[in-house]
Amino acid sequence: MTSTSSDQCADHTSARRILLAGPRSFCAGVERAIEIVERALRSRTAPVHVRKQIVHNTHVVDDLSRRGAVFVEELDEVPDGATVVFSAHGVSPAVREEAARRGLDVIDGTCPLVSKVHAKARRFAARGDTVVLFGHSGHEEIDGIIGEAPGSTVLVESAEEVENLAPSDPQQVSYLTQTTLAMDETADFVDALRTKFPALSEPSSEDICYATTNRQEALEAIMEESDLVLVVGSTNSSNSVRLVELSRRKGTPAELIDRGSDIRPEWLDGVGTIGMTAGASAPPDLVTEAVEALAAFGPVSVEERELTYETTRFDLPGAVRAAAE
Template sequence: MANASSDEHAEGQEPRRILLAGPRSFCAGVERAIEIVERALASRGAPVYVRKQIVHNAYVVDDLARRGAVFVEELDEVPDGATVVFSAHGVSPAVRAEAERRGLDVIDGTCPLVSKVHAKARRYAARGDTVVLIGHAGHEEVEGTLGEAPESMVLVETVDQIRELSVPDPERVSYLTQTTLAVDETAEFVDALREKFPLLHEPPSEDICYATTNRQHALNAIVAEADLVLVVGSPNSSNSVRLVELSRRQGTPAHLIDRAGDIDPAWLDGVRTVGLTAGASAPPALVTEVVTALGELGPVTVEEREVTRETTHFELPWVVRGTAEQSTSSLPG
């Protein structure tokens, strides 16, 4: 981390306040996916191949790679018959079919909440709907969901795309969303869909996952008091990027950081209150690392604002459930 800035507190000055948003960091789907890779390494030994990043966090991926996980972009990089883990973001049926054809030993790390969206996509397409998917092109979750019914689905990334959308039957339209979107922005998309298609078939419950929603609500609880918001997360973490955008939309400067070393002390000039949170794929101890680093720039007080307590837990796939009950994780936190 860089040297302390000119804003370092003089003796007798009030400590800088750190407001911790709660919940933050790992969600149940991320914990499950990481544990799947750990147990596969423990029971099968290295290498265990993982298609894409198991979760979108550089620290997590680097740690698992050091322990024998081999991260690949596509299945053609995996030797025939090897063990491969599908990431938490899910895969298309075409990827599953290729794995079966190749005789790969598949362990599915797909988050159960993503799997629910896939099931809806199949169901809505089967009843003859055009399924509008709200999400970001190129994201692994979006690619997997679109692959469930590619001839019946259309991806929209902007409200304008909805207004210009043409479908075979305007009376048979439903929608789904990527699980890691901003709640407030997604509401604008849904309003536009309702206006465009008055007979829109809506899902019985929203697809944005509980952890994404909770982290946004938690940030909303502190952002008005903060002069600066720091979000711990990697650049390819959709839910982490949404937190930065949420803060900025409300007028509070925000930065996405992978580690404490990414902090530019100049950001802290004139800052009396720092809001601190972390995306759902960032280890909790990286937040502690940031608190420690901020303390090295001068005295701080730390206050947590918890808007809800998460108790969700997802069972592991049966193929790894019988391995060591104690996690072998070396991840901090």
């Protein structure tokens, strides 16, 4: 972390430089999920229900709620035959079966990259593997993946937990990961698995999604120049929280903010350069709002630091695509 000279930032009203990491904010899976709900609201006359938060951002959920979406925790809150959208984080087969049994009009908002992890879980379990899943207990994505093969899947939340694994056949072990994890912590997990299980079967491609990787690498590119990192995102956004943790592990103080009004003046004392990014579920306009909030404390200069450009796009499900057409 860069040290701040004595003539910089004697208080929180001094001039500052803001480094905007790029890519930041919405990824293709989030954009797709939001558009699915928006199109469903336009094409359905009855209420559109959404199981869980469509993406983990309070502002997105509040906006869609104002426009008519009804967010529920479980399917028992959805009337028989009604429309329900599954969130970007995916659901277990048991949830799909319940929806079919009750005749619900299902529109699947699962991110295609999460769906790929589900497919791997089914394939690994079918060949008799113990599937070690690295992720965070209670996260919707983890619940959905475990649901694909609950009898074969073991959840591990840290590399240290690997040592306690005792599969029935150490020669038949494979692994999967949540798509929104920290790359360095995941690498430690995989190394621990390789050490304990030399016959480990590895997926052909990593499960951490491109957007998570890109946002972490973009943040790392500006952290050393920054005295403070601000990450725009909600507290239940895994990839946003990972960005905060990454910065702190590398030695730069970091704070998670839901919007500009969350910025506390005392964070800015002694701070000359602020690195800023946003999780993949945070709307871009919230970054603009955060920059404006910082400008209220004193003059700011803004520099874009675009590490790579994202061109990934995902097709919409046939139900909403056909309705729109």
